[in-house]
Amino acid sequence: MWLDDVRQLVELQEFFPPAPERFRGAVENVETARQAARWARQKLGLGIDPISSLMSVCEGLGQLVAVVDTPGDGASLIEGGIAVAVVSSQGTPEDVERPPLTNWVT
Numbered sequence: 001m002w003l004d005d006v007r008q009l010v011e012l013q014e015f016f017p018p019a020p021e022r023f024r025g026a027v028e029n030v031e032t033a034r035q036a037a038r039w040a041r042q043k044l045g046l047g048i049d050p051i052s053s054l055m056s057v058c059e060g061l062g063q064l065v066a067v068v069d070t071p072g073d074g075a076s077l078i079e080g081g082i083a084v085a086v087v088s089s090q091g092t093p094e095d096v097e098r099p100p101l102t103n104w105v106t
Contacts, residue, residue, distance in 0.1 A: 020062035
C-alpha cells in the first residue's frame with residue numbers, strides 16, 4: 001500500500017512529507033465547493049488562471065500522489081498526518097474526471 005511505503009520512508013528518516021493542508025469547512029453543495037476551490041487557489045497563489053497540473057495542486061497542499069498502471073478510480077486518505085492518493089493511468093470506460101483533491105478537501 002502506498003501509505004505504508006511513505007510511512008516506511010518516514011520511519012527511516014529518508015523522507016519528510018509536508019503536513020497536509022485541509023479546507024476547514026464541509027463541502028456540501030456547489031457554493032461550498034467553490035469556497036474550497038478558492039481556498040486552495042489562495043493557499044497556493046494560483047489566482048484564477050487555469051490549473052496546468054492537478055497533481056501539482058495536490059502535492060502543493062501536502063497530498064502525495066502515486067499514478068499506477070492499474071484500471072480503476074483510485075483512492076485517497078489522510079492518516080497519521082500523511083495524505084496520500086492513488087490514481088489510475090488507465091481509468092475505467094465510464095470514468096468522468098474526478099480528481100483526488102475533490103475527495104480530499106471534503
